[in-house]
Structure formats: C-alpha cells, structure tokens
Amino acid sequence: MNKITQDLPTPTWKRIIDDIYQMGCTVIFVEGGEPTLRPDLEKLIDYMKNKGFKVVLFSNGTRPINHLEPDAIWISIDGIEEHHNKIRGTGTFQKIMHTLKDNPEKNILSITTLSKLNVGRLEELCQVLSNTSLKGLIFNYMYPYQGIRLEALSREERVHSARRLMELKRIYPKIASSDSYLKMVGQKDKVCYPWILMLATADGKLTHGCTVEPTEDADCGKCDMMCGLEASAGFDLRPDSIAFWNKSNFLPPSHLVPGWITKLLNNDWKN
Numbered sequence: 197m198n199k200i201t202q203d204l205p206t207p208t209w210k211r212i213i214d215d216i217y218q219m220g221c222t223v224i225f226v227e228g229g230e231p232t233l234r235p236d237l238e239k240l241i242d243y244m245k246n247k248g249f250k251v252v253l254f255s256n257g258t259r260p261i262n263h264l265e266p267d268a269i270w271i272s273i274d275g276i277e278e279h280h281n282k283i284r285g286t287g288t289f290q291k292i293m294h295t296l297k298d299n300p301e302k303n304i305l306s307i308t309t310l311s312k313l314n315v316g317r318l319e320e321l322c323q324v325l326s327n328t329s330l331k332g333l334i335f336n337y338m339y340p341y342q343g344i345r346l347e348a349l350s351r352e353e354r355v356h357s358a359r360r361l362m363e364l365k366r367i368y369p370k371i372a373s374s375d376s377y378l379k380m381v382g383q384k385d386k387v388c389y390p391w392i393l394m395l396a397t398a399d400g401k402l403t404h405g406c407t408v409e410p411t412e413d414a415d416c417g418k419c420d421m422m423c424g425l426e427a428s429a430g431f432d433l434r435p436d437s438i439a440f441w442n443k444s445n446f447l448p449p450s451h452l453v454p455g456w457i458t459k460l461l462n463n464d465w466k467n
C-alpha cells in the first residue's frame with residue numbers, strides 16, 4: 197500500500213516525532229514494512245521514549261530485538277505454523293519461537309489478524325501461543341482493502357469468531373483482546389473515534405483520523421480493526437480495555453485524568 201522506496205533519514209523522523217509530540221499524541225506504534233531493518237531504530241525508539249511517548253514496536257519477529265527497549269513488542273503471527281509460513285515464508289514461525297526463547301523477559305505480545313485462512317484453527321493457535329513466553333495474544337480483523345491477497349471474513353464469521361474468542365479466554369487467559377472490543381465486532385452500534393488516531397506514512401506525511409482513509413474510502417460496516425475499536429474502548433475507559441492497553445505499559449495518567457473528568461462532568465459513567 198505504501199510505495200515509498202527510500203527511507204527518511206534519522207533527523208527528519210526526529211522532527212516528525214517532535215511535531216507529533218506537539219500535537220498532543222502520547223503513544224507511538226512503530227510499524228513497517230519491518231522496522232527492525234532500520235539501523236537507527238534503537239536511537240529513534242530511545243528518542244521517542246525520552247520525549248515521554250509510550251512506544252509499541254511491530255515486528256515480524258525474525259530479526260534480533262534484544263537491543264531494543266520499547267514498552268512492548270507486538271509480533272505478527274498469522275496463524276498456526278502452517279498458516280503463518282504460508283503467508284510469511286518457510287521457517288518464519290520457528291524463527292519467531294527462537295526470538296521468544298531468546299527474549300523471555302521482554303514484553304512481547306502476538307498480534308493475529310483473522311481472515312478466512314486462519315480462523316478455522318483458532319483454538320489450536322491459542323493453545324500453541326499460550327505455551328510460549330508471550331505476555332498476551334492480541335486479535336485483529338482484516339479489513340478488505342482492494343487488492344489484498346487474503347480473504348477477509350464476512351460479518352457473520354467475524355461475530356462468530358469474536359464470540360468464540362470470548363469463550364476461549366476462560367481456557368487461555370493470555371488472550372488479551374478485551375470483551376468490550378470483541379462484543380463490538382460486527383455490530384452496527386460499534387464505537388470508533390477515528391480522531392484519536394494519527395498516521396505518519398513512510399514519506400513523513402501526517403494524516404489525522406481513520407487508518408483506512410489514506411488508502412481508500414473507508415467502509416465502517418466492513419471494519420472491525422482493533423486499532424480503531426480497541427483504542428476507542430480504551431478512550432471510553434472500559435476497564436477491560438484499559439487492562440488490555442496496560443499489558444503494553446501504555447495508558448499514561450495524562451490520558452486517564454481528562455477522560456475521568458469528562459465522564460464525571462457529563463455524568464455518563466458506564467462500566
């Protein structure tokens with residue numbers, strides 16, 4: 197989707213980080229491509245943390261991460277070994293398992309985007325991943341972007357799998373996605389506040405709002421992505437969503453306090 201071929205230099209990214217800070221953002225998700233390919237990643241993460249950001253690094257988990265100190269690392273795991281390797285290449289699942297063994301103390305969570313390929317063996321995946329040092333298992337739903345290779349789930353399949361995940365949480369407590377999020381999946385009355393999101397693309401362009409919009413016209417009826425819905429549940433101070441975000445050491449008091457005050461002033465506190 198992002199056809200940038202030349203990475204921006206370190207000083208440019210530092211300037212963008214400064215701009216994002218000035219705009220009042222408190223959390224940065226570092227995504228790729230594969231961010232660990234950047235030789236200056238350690239410096240950039242340190243720069244973000246020194247400014248006061250919480251930092252979550254996305255990675256494919258196949259490259260060294262022991263020198264990196266974000267608040268959390270989310271490793272993309274696209275299904276059981278067979279499914280993951282089908283998407284990411286032979287041997288990549290085992291490389292992730294080695295990364296986990298080499299970094300047992302790091303705050304690493306998996307993130308699995310559900311599609312028609314992997315949804316059928318959800319329980320097996322939860323079982324396999326629960327037996328690793330992962331600190332949590334995050335689930336997401338694929339958005340049917342034009343030209344995407346994998347097939348996104350129908351609304352019924354999304355609702356069914358989200359309910360299944362809520363049941364599986366009783367057996368596999370490492371499943372981190374909140375019930376507040378999972379209950380919204382596939383529902384017409386789901387709550388998404390796209391204005392809490394800001395996207396910086398590889399060319400340094402900043403866009404404020406829905407993460408689909410910079411690529412194509414968004415269809416909220418087909419979208420159950422956790423970036424919008426779990427973030428909004430956290431913003432709404434849903435306790436289970438706050439617990440979810442705090443698994444990544446994430447919600448700073450500066451985020452919580454204004455939210456609490458707004459809730460009290462509006463007298464609209466809900467559990």
Ligand code: SF4
Nearest residue numbers: 388406414416419424
């Ligand atoms: S498309 Fe998804 S992220 Fe964008 S506003 Fe709709 S629900 Fe939110």
